[in-house]
Amino acid sequence: MPYTYKYPHPAVTTDCIVFGFDGTGLNILLIKRGIEPYKDCWAFPGGFLNMDETAEEGALRELHEETGIEEIYVEQLQAFTKVDRDPRERVITIAFTAFVRQEDYGYVKGGDDAKEAKWFSVNELPPLAFDHEEILKIALERLRNKIRLEPIAFHLLNKTFTMTQVQSIYEAVLEQKYDRRNFHKKMTALGYIIPTGDKQTANGRPGILYSFDEEKYNEEVSKRSAI
Amino acid sequence: MPYTYKYPHPAVTTDCIVFGFDGTGLNILLIKRGIEPYKDCWAFPGGFLNMDETAEEGALRELHEETGIEEIYVEQLQAFTKVDRDPRERVITIAFTAFVRQEDYGYVKGGDDAKEAKWFSVNELPPLAFDHEEILKIALERLRNKIRLEPIAFHLLNKTFTMTQVQSIYEAVLEQKYDRRNFHKKMTALGYIIPTGDKQTANGRPGILYSFDEEKYNEEVSKRSAI
DNA sequence: TCAAAAGTGTTCGGCATACACCCATGG
DNA sequence: CCATGGGTGTATGCCGAACACTTTTGA
Numbered sequence: 001m002p003y004t005y006k007y008p009h010p011a012v013t014t015d016c017i018v019f020g021f022d023g024t025g026l027n028i029l030l031i032k033r034g035i036e037p038y039k040d041c042w043a044f045p046g047g048f049l050n051m052d053e054t055a056e057e058g059a060l061r062e063l064h065e066e067t068g069i070e071e072i073y074v075e076q077l078q079a080f081t082k083v084d085r086d087p088r089e090r091v092i093t094i095a096f097t098a099f100v101r102q103e104d105y106g107y108v109k110g111g112d113d114a115k116e117a118k119w120f121s122v123n124e125l126p127p128l129a130f131d132h133e134e135i136l137k138i139a140l141e142r143l144r145n146k147i148r149l150e151p152i153a154f155h156l157l158n159k160t161f162t163m164t165q166v167q168s169i170y171e172a173v174l175e176q177k178y179d180r181r182n183f184h185k186k187m188t189a190l191g192y193i194i195p196t197g198d199k200q201t202a203n204g205r206p207g208i209l210y211s212f213d214e215e216k217y218n219e220e221v222s223k224r225s226a227i
Numbered sequence: 228m229p230y231t232y233k234y235p236h237p238a239v240t241t242d243c244i245v246f247g248f249d250g251t252g253l254n255i256l257l258i259k260r261g262i263e264p265y266k267d268c269w270a271f272p273g274g275f276l277n278m279d280e281t282a283e284e285g286a287l288r289e290l291h292e293e294t295g296i297e298e299i300y301v302e303q304l305q306a307f308t309k310v311d312r313d314p315r316e317r318v319i320t321i322a323f324t325a326f327v328r329q330e331d332y333g334y335v336k337g338g339d340d341a342k343e344a345k346w347f348s349v350n351e352l353p354p355l356a357f358d359h360e361e362i363l364k365i366a367l368e369r370l371r372n373k374i375r376l377e378p379i380a381f382h383l384l385n386k387t388f389t390m391t392q393v394q395s396i397y398e399a400v401l402e403q404k405y406d407r408r409n410f411h412k413k414m415t416a417l418g419y420i421i422p423t424g425d426k427q428t429a430n431g432r433p434g435i436l437y438s439f440d441e442e443k444y445n446e447e448v449s450k451r452s453a454i
Numbered sequence: 455t456c457a458a459a460a461g462t463g464t465t466c467g468g469c470a471t472a473c474a475c476c477c478a479t480g481g
Numbered sequence: 482c483c484a485t486g487g488g489t490g491t492a493t494g495c496c497g498a499a500c501a502c503t504t505t506t507g508a
Contacts, residue, residue, distance in 0.1 A: 004229075008278045009236035012319060051235045051317050055308035079306040079321045081282035090278050092239060092321075094306045149372075164487075181489070182471065189469085204486030205478040391460075408462065409498065416496090431459030432505040461504070470495085477488070 010090040014059035015046030015132070016074060017095060017139040018067075020102030021156040023165065026122045026172040027102060028136070031066050031114035037087050038129035040115070046093065047113060055094040063098075066114040069105055073155070074098045077139055085131045095135050097142065099155035122172075147173050151192075154212035162200050162207035163187060192216035237317040241286035242273035242359070243301060244322060244366040245294075247329030248383040250392065253349045253399040254329060255363070258293050258341035264314050265356035267342070273320065274340060282321040290325075293341040296332055300382070301325045304366055312358045322362050324369065326382035349399075374400050378419075381439035389427050389434035390414060419443035 018029040030042040047062040049055060056074060064070040074096040081092045108117040120126065128136065146152055153169040154161075167183045187193050192213045199206040245256035257269040274289040276282060283301060291297040304322040312318065335344040347353065355363070373379055380396040381388075394410045414420050419440045426433040 002231075003233070003235045004231040005236070005238075006230070007238075007275065008230045009232070010239050010276065010278065011232075011234075012237050012239065048234065049237065049308075051237065052310060054310060055306060055319070076305050078303050079282060081276075081321065083279060083281060092282070094308065094319075145376075162487085179472070180487080181473085184488080185490095186470080199478095201479085202486075203480075204484075205488080207487060389460085406498070406500080407460080408500085411461080412463095413497075426505095428506085429459070430507075431457075432461080432507095434460060455508105457508085458506085459504100460506100462502090464500090466497105466499085468495105468497090471493080473491090475489090477486100479485085479487100481482105481484090 008090075010092050011086075011088075012049045012055075013046055013091055013093040014049055014055050014062060015044040015093050015095045015135065016059050016063045016098055017044055017077065017136060018063070018069065018098045018100060019143065019156065020100055020105070020119055021165075021169050021172070022102050022119070024168060024172075026169070027119045028122055028125070029067060029069075029105075029108060030118060030120055030126070030128070032116040032118070033129060034113050034115040041129040042118075042120075042126045043129035044095075044132055044135070045114065045117070049094075056096065059094070059096040067105075067117040068109045069100065072098050072100055077135070077142060080131060080135055082131060093130075093135075095139065097139050099152055101156065101158055103158060143173055151212065151217055157212075160196050160198065160209040160211050162209060164207055166193075166210075191220055235317075237319050238313075238315075239276045239282075240273055240318055240320040241276055241282050241289060242271040242320050242322045242362065243286050243290045243325055244271055244304065244363060245290070245296065245325045245327060246370065246383065247327055247332070247346055248392075248396055248399070249329050249346070251395060251399075253396070254346045255349055255352070256294060256296075256332075256335060257345060257347055257353070257355070258337060259343040259345070260356060261337075261340050261342040268356040269345075269347075269353045270356035271322075271359055271362070272341065272344070276321075283323065286321070286323040293338055294332075294344040295336045295338065296327065299325050299327055304362070304369060307358060307362055309358060320357075320362075322366065324366050326379055328383065328385055330385060370400055378439065378444060384439075387423050387425065387436040387438050389436060391434055393420075393437075418447055 020027045020029060031045045033039055033041050033043050045063045045066040046059065049058040053061065059074055077095040077097050079092055079094045083090065085091065102119065147170065153166055156169055157165055163184050166187060167178055171177055193210050194213050196209045196211050198209040200209050247254045247256060256272065258272045260266055260268050260270050272290045272293040273286065276285040280288065286301055301323040304324050306319055306321045308319045310317065329346065337343040374397065380393055383396055384392055390411050393414060394405055398404055420437050421440050423436045423438050425436040427436050
């Protein structure tokens with residue numbers, strides 16, 4: 001018991017809410033807990049913060065340890081600090097969100113404190129450990145606000161994608177339907193979604209494949225703030 | 228040294244970024260620190276979290292102890308977790324923002340660990356303790372995003388206010404000028420800013436006094452999400 | 455009567471919405 | 482040739498931007 005302090009200190013953990021998209025619906029990556037409390041219960045990947053890492057570094061480390069995912073961009077959601085949210089001791093958690101190409105992680109390994117890692121549709125989730133359901137609710141709210149302002153959708157998609165896929169993400173996140181023609185018009189008008197010339201082979205008529213031009217997007221953003 | 232843990236724990240503090248508006252510009256409430264580190268330096272009101280309170284409760288308690296302000300609405304910004312942000316030990320802080328009618332707190336007492344509490348214009352700030360300049364930058368960004376979507380401005384104003392005052396807040400926060408006629412039109416079209424019938428006596432022609440109708444605002448919001 | 459500040463209406467362009475027909479592919 | 486899914490254009494309404502003169506008050 002080597003760590004003593006003059007005043008009590010809470011423990012600090014991080015959690016990652018990783019969003020993915022499988023072509024039709026919005027998914028979330030969960031791990032099955034291998035240890036108590038909430039053993040065998042599904043939870044967000046995460047764990048205790050080390051003293052020599054920022055919360056972001058800790059979140060990425062735990063995500064890697066528990067799911068194999070690495071080198072992705074995470075963004076802080078907020079801290080969750082209810083006094084009794086962990087039965088062991090006072091634990092506050094700092095939650096992060098991430099958006100990944102789910103196809104790159106179709107198989108996610110479990111590992112470390114996680115028995116198993118698996119994608120779940122946001123609409124068919126198992127019961128979650130701790131206050132993770134509350135955290136998810138906040139994460140989804142933030143996602144809905146963010147997708148209107150930032151090109152999050154393209155982090156969930158492959159390098160090339162069809163307009164229909166983009167529309168599916170918007171519809172899955174915002175839970176409403178859009179008109180195909182208007183959606184297409186709005187997206188192409190943005191100026192940073194450009195046709196690659198290739199086509200996607202699918203069931204019916206093949207769709208044009210587009211790519212997201214990050215540079216042009218940044219240009220557009222800087223124009224926007226200049227006004 | 229009574230508090231021992233099996234693994235090291237960071238200390239956890241809270242900080243409050245309190246925004247006010249004095250009729251012309253956006254202001255922030257700072258305290259002059261009475262203790263080391265950064266003694267005599269200006270900082271956001273805040274302090275160590277107790278084990279029996281949420282971060283929000285801790286932030287409100289510290290704010291009350293150091294400035295006398297109480298019973299206000301605070302909202303979590305995010306956690307700040309750089310490893311060396313406090314010279315004493317590993318400290319993470321959870322920052323909150325608040326919007327108050329500055330007139331209600333024209334005189335703010337210092338107290339506790341704060342020698343003095345004082346309003347500063349966001350444009351003429353002293354050097355700040357710890358990483359508080361970075362925190363402020365994030366808080367201002369968030370404020371700018373938020374004011375477009377939520378009626379924050381009215382938390383900064385008196386119960387009744389003139390259109391010019393509302394416009395000044397928007398201009399101070401977003402750092403751009405608006406056309407008086409268009410601004411007036413847009414605001415009245417919102418449906419929840421209603422003339423009281425009174426007028427404000429001022430230098431030139433008196434302005435109509437308006438009030439913010441929270442109920443009507445909530446109605447409008449629910450209509451919005453219904454679409 | 456002058457200075458300071460506030461009230462107000464019209465025009466225009468762009469963006470969101472509604473809406474239907476034709477085209478490319480695979481089976 | 483048929484089923485499936487994708488591509489595309491036009492009309493309309495609303496909201497935001499530009500823009501100037503008149504009115505009320507205090508000094």
